[in-house]
Amino acid sequence: MSSESAEIALILAGTERVAAVPSSSQAPHSNTTDLATQVDQTLPPGTDPDPELILSMEPDLVLNTARHGGEETAGQQLEQAGVPVVNIDPSAFSTPETVADTVTLVGETLGEEEKAAEVTTVFLAEISQLDQTREETDQRFLALMARGDSVMAMDDSLMLPGLITRAHGMNAGDAIGLTQTRPIDAELIATVNPDIIFLEDFQGQGEEPFAEILDNPALADVPAVANDRI
Missing domain, CATH: 3.40.50.1980 (Nitrogenase molybdenum iron protein domain)
Incomplete structure (x- = not known):
């Protein structure tokens, strides 16, 4: 239901297991445009997802970043309809470390623990290298x-x-x-x-x-x- 979680799911699980992505994930600015454009179904833009539309796509699992009230409400309605929902707090995308934790969580949820570990290990190593090269500044x-x-x-x-x-x-x-x-x-x-x-x-x-x-x-x-x- 959000571009962040869609990108993680596409990287870890590939396109065949993703039922739908937000339309923004298919735009040229997306980090995973090439993968997202291979997904047939999209959710329209906006912060008020339509639970009935999502249910019509028959998902086994919904990944939801509850950044706005409409997304939180939609997640609750989907849960009430019996669809498993992983609600990701917006703060999960605030630092490299929390992003890595979120990738690990999604990997565990999708049964892609090894792929998640591979991705986060490389990512955190690159962040650590950057940390070591930073210099003092008065900017x-x-x-x-x-x-x-x-x-x-x-x-x-x-x-x-x-x-x-x-x-x-x-x-x-x-x-x-x-x-x-x-x-x-x-x-x-x-x-x-x-x-x-x-x-x-x-x-x-x-x-x-x-x-x-x-x-x-x-x-x-x-x-x-x-x-x-x-």
């Missing part, structure tokens, strides 16, 4: 995401800023008490004055959702904008 960053018409600054609990702080970058959002992901405007970005701005490329939209705010004249002297470090 202050801001990580932005866009949903609809809203641009938001990300707190360190999410994967992107979490990885940057892990690389010793400092979240400039601390200057405005950024303890949770929240909308931000040009004035606040100018206030935190980041050296680097990271943009989340959500579903292949690139920089377009951020163009208006980053083109604001109030940001002209912000180091990240002035030095083109976006």
Whole structure:
């Protein structure tokens, strides 16, 4: 029911055992597009999955990331209908280690323990190697995401800023008490004055959702904008 769990299932179990994937999994930006496009059935976009549609696909198991209320409700309704559901907490995708734990969980659920162990061993070894090469830095960053018409600054609990702080970058959002992901405007970005701005490329939209705010004249002297470090 979510692109994250679909990607894990495809990597571990292959296409023949996957009854359906979210339509977003088949988009060019997906990590497993080639595999996902081999799955005939897709779930429409949105955060309110239709339990009846899912039941019509006759799944033996549903993998569900309960990130939104609609996904949580759908998972409960499927369980009530007698379909086994593995509900994955969104925090399971917040760090490399929790991602590895989630791959292990899905592997155990699908009977693909050996494949899961192979994948996570390589992944965690690569992360460890990166950890060993990081250097001290005084660079202050801001990580932005866009949903609809809203641009938001990300707190360190999410994967992107979490990885940057892990690389010793400092979240400039601390200057405005950024303890949770929240909308931000040009004035606040100018206030935190980041050296680097990271943009989340959500579903292949690139920089377009951020163009208006980053083109604001109030940001002209912000180091990240002035030095083109976006």
